[in-house]
Amino acid sequence: MSSMGEDEVSSFFESSPPLKKMEDILQKLNGFIELNSSGGRRRIVCVTSGGTTVPLEQRCVRNIDNFSSGNRGAASTENFVKAGYAVVFLYRSGTCQPYCRSLPDDPFLECFQFPDNTNIQGICLSFSIYIHRFIFNQMFCTAVAEARLLKLPFTTIYEYLQMLRLIATAFKDVGPCSMFYLAAAVSDFYVPWNSMTEHKIESGSGPLDIRLAQVPKMLSILRTNWAPQAFCISFKLETDSKILIDKATKALGKYKVHAVVANELSTRKEEVVIVSSSGNVVVRRDSDKPEAIVEDNLIRLIVDRHSTYIKESHT
Ligand code: 9Z3
Numbered sequence: 001m002s003s004m005g006e007d008e009v010s011s012f013f014e015s016s017p018p019l020k021k022m023e024d025i026l027q028k029l030n031g032f033i034e035l036n037s038s039g040g041r042r043r044i045v046c047v048t049s050g051g052t053t054v055p056l057e058q059r060c061v062r063n064i065d066n067f068s069s070g071n072r073g074a075a076s077t078e079n080f081v082k083a084g085y086a087v088v089f090l091y092r093s094g095t096c097q098p099y100c101r102s103l104p105d106d107p108f109l110e111c112f113q114f115p116d117n118t119n120i121q122g123i124c125l126s127f128s129i130y131i132h133r134f135i136f137n138q139m140f141c142t143a144v145a146e147a148r149l150l151k152l153p154f155t156t157i158y159e160y161l162q163m164l165r166l167i168a169t170a171f172k173d174v175g176p177c178s179m180f181y182l183a184a185a186v187s188d189f190y191v192p193w194n195s196m197t198e199h200k201i202e203s204g205s206g207p208l209d210i211r212l213a214q215v216p217k218m219l220s221i222l223r224t225n226w227a228p229q230a231f232c233i234s235f236k237l238e239t240d241s242k243i244l245i246d247k248a249t250k251a252l253g254k255y256k257v258h259a260v261v262a263n264e265l266s267t268r269k270e271e272v273v274i275v276s277s278s279g280n281v282v283v284r285r286d287s288d289k290p291e292a293i294v295e296d297n298l299i300r301l302i303v304d305r306h307s308t309y310i311k312e313s314h315t
Contacts, residue, residue, distance in 0.1 A: 008216035013165070015193050016158040017058075025152060025163065029088065029170050032150040036086035037174045042148075043306065044174055045085045046167050048184035049073020050092025052157040056191060056210065058198045063156075068185035070095025072235075072268070072295065076181060077149070078139075079299035085179075086148050088167055090160070092184070093153040098143070099136040157187045161218055168226035176313040178230040179306055180222065183261075185237065190215050219255040229313070231306045232257040236275075239265045248275040258309065261298070272298060276305075 019025070036042045050073065051066030070091055077087050077098040089098065143149040152167075154160040171178040189212035201208065223232060234257045236248040241264045248262035252275055259276040272294060274281045283301060286292040 005216065005220065009218060009221050012216050013162065016162060017193055019159060019162045019166075022162075022166075026166060026170075028150060028152075029167060032086065032088065032147060033170055033174065035147050037177060040177060042084065042086045043177045043179065043310075044088070044171065045080050045179040045181055046088045046090060046164075046171065047073050047077045047080065047181045048090045048160075048164065049077075050095035050154075051185040052092065052160045052187045053155055054157055054187045054190045054212070055196065057200055058193070058196050059200065060156075061200045064187070064189075066185040066187050067265075068092070068095065068183075070097075071101055073183045074098045074101050075293050075295040076183060076299055079295050080181075080303075081143050081148050083299060083303045085303075087150070089149060089151045090163055090167065090184070091151065091153055092160075093155050097151075098149065099140040100133075102132075157190050157215060158193070160184065160186065161215075164218065164222070165226060168222050168230070171227045171230055175229040176231065176310045178227065179302075180227070180230055180232045180234075181302070182219075182232075182234045187215055189213065217255070219257065223256050231309050233259050233261060233302060236260050236262045237265060237268075238262075241267075245273060245275065245280065248273070252276065259302070259305065269294060274298075274301060 033044065037044050049068070050070040051068040053063040053065050056062045056064070073089065073091060074096040075098075077089050078101075080087050081098070087098075091097070140149075152163060154163055168180070171180075191210065192213050219232075219234060234251060234255060236244065236251050238244040238247060244262050244264055248260040251257070252260045259274050262273040262275050263271075269285065270287075271282060271284050274283060281301065283294060283297050285294040286297070
């Protein structure tokens, strides 16, 4: 990492608005890590999920958003918990949650209401949604009760990067048993806080010109400074499949992560490619099983690779 890059990263953090409830977050985080990783009890993974926003005003009315439903992060979290990991789920407020991915948006009590017409199919559907929710709620409660899942929400790019830094520094002592699985869609461009207008941008005076600065790349700093021993998986999203693998391969070399998961927007639920120094592996959803998701196979492979990494780092 050039000192130029490090300078940019430092000035990004120095000029960021301070993280609210930082003490509270740190306390939860350290307690969670202590409980799960002391004595090498459990592996721990930070799953990032959802898109970051870039505010256009300090008292924000408008922002630029990055696409991500949070489904990948939520589904991956469930699979990591199943594989015995403790998960710090760093997610965008309002996006998909583990154990509730396929449920309707309506409030919990609506599950108890029958449709107006006594249509038997409707009633069965209501019941099956209720049962589904009940079972997943139980799994969620178990995961939280057993202290296997810590959920930390973010909205802006400022919050996301500050929280990622907190988590990475807190993971430092966990060493090779820790992992970063960076599925969040992170803004590449932003309005620096100091050059941002405080109040709502006025309309009615013609087109709006905004100059966006580049968000400094934190991945290299995470790898080299924050948590150098952690196993690190990043994602590459493209809409043009022709450039996807090339971009992912470049990211692998540039950021020195252990693997890059490459996905194309329209096929991301069916297929991803794990790009790493040991070659490219296509991972597909088992299409013969209707309930299967691509994350079932993806997480299995990632967990295997993490096991190899842990073994190798002990020798
Ligand atoms: C991904 O590529 C995720 O797989 C998706 C998941 C966001 C596509 P959904 O949340 O979708 O299930 O709807 N995440 C990383 C996207 C990203 O911004 N990557 C950056 C890049 O491609 C690197 S950090 O340059």
